[in-house]
Amino acid sequence: MELRHLRYFITVAEELSFSKAAIKLHTAQPSLSQQIKDLEDEIGVQLFHRTKRKVELTDEGHVFLEQARLTITQADKAVTMARQVAAAKVQCLRIGFVPSAEIRIFPYILPRLRVKIPKLQICTLNLKETDQITELKKGDLDIIFINQDFQNDTFASQLVLKEPLVFMLPKQHPFAKFEEIKLEQLKELELTILSNKLSQPLSKTILQYIEFNKIQFKTIHETNHIVDCIQAVNSGVSCAILPSYMEALATDQVIVKPLAKPLPSLDVFMAFNKNPPNQATEQFLEEIRQVFALDQFALYAS
Known part of the structure; x- marks a missing residue:
């Protein structure tokens, strides 16, 4: 027995007409009649008195109708509660x-x-x-x-997106007054970058830029902490090449300047x-x- 059999039975019992019930259920009348007959055969009792003029519930049908309604109500409640739990569950x-x-x-x-x-x-x-x-x-x-x-x-x-790289140097450095820094001037500077261990793509991008443009820095330091890069510039010890979002973390002692050969993006x-x-x-x-x-x-x- 399936819930649809109970729904069919309840509709016929309420309409007391197979034709009206079939219309309400959007199904063919012969199919509905067969569904009710199958239900009666399964439970072993007659649920309706059928004549050419009318359809009536038997005594057994009245009892079954009451329990069928309770079953459908409980089933609908179970579905509603399950959906409510699913909706309330935190994703x-x-x-x-x-x-x-x-x-x-x-x-x-x-x-x-x-x-x-x-x-x-x-x-x-x-x-x-x-x-x-x-x-x-x-x-x-x-x-x-x-x-x-x-x-x-x-x-x-x-x-x-593509994150631009920027060149940072101490605000008090003599090069800070230039609108643009020439690549050959970089040989006088120390550079601090993030290590390959921390960010392989960033380190690789910077080192490839340096190699491709044949840039020579005084020294190149690597660090495992991005804050150390900013601190090295802030203290006047070094310059740095970092993603542009790091400008927001820099102090007023750090300045960003363009290089003669634009830096790549990450x-x-x-x-x-x-x-x-x-x-x-x-x-x-x-x-x-x-x-x-x-x-x-x-x-x-x-």
């Missing part, structure tokens, strides 16, 4: 990121996402790129923002599962597509 979106995403992307996407999914819990983790990729593969992160193109049969990758990619595991991930992809004018097909075609 969680787990995002790994490099710092530029926190400044350039999140302020424009996360507020929109919270409007679309009010109960959404967003967990953002600032991790090394290798750790982000590992966590994405394990399914412990839903979306990651990294400075390299990571994609395979399971994961797609999309370029979201690509910021978004990587995610080609089959988004939840509504929150799908909505995030839709919001970022709209805000950053990304091609919808490209999000899944990688």
Whole structure:
């Protein structure tokens, strides 16, 4: 016995007409009659007295009608409660990121996402790129923002933005008065950059720029902490090449100057599962597509 049999029976009992009940149920009358007969055969009692002029409930039918209504009411209540629990359940979106995403992307996407999914819990983790990729593969992160193109049969990758690199030097340095610094002048300066261990794409981009343009610095220091780069410039010890978002963290003792040969940009990619595991991930992809004018097909075609 299925719930639809009970619904058919209740409708016929209320209409006391197979033809009217069939219209109400959007089904054919012969099919409805057969469904009721199957129900009677299954429970082993006659539920209706049928004549050419009228349809009446039997005594057994009256009792069955009362219980059938209770059963349907309880079933509907169970469905409603289950849906309410699902709606109330807190969704969680787990995002790994490099710092530029926190400044350039999140302020424009996360507020929109919270409007679309009010109960959404967003967990953002600032991790090394290798750790982000590992966590994405394990399914412990839903979306990651990294400075390299990571994609395979399971994961797609999309370029979201290009983060300009800037040259920072102490405000009191003699070169600070120049509108532009010539590359040959850099041989008098010490340079501090982030180590390959912390950010391989950033380190690689900077070193390739230096090598390609045959630039010679007095010395090149590497550090595992981005704050150390800023501090080295702030204290007057060194200059630095950093993503432009770091200007917001610099003190008034740090100045940004263009080089004669423009610095490259650092690509910021978004990587995610080609089959988004939840509504929150799908909505995030839709919001970022709209805000950053990304091609919808490209999000899944990688």
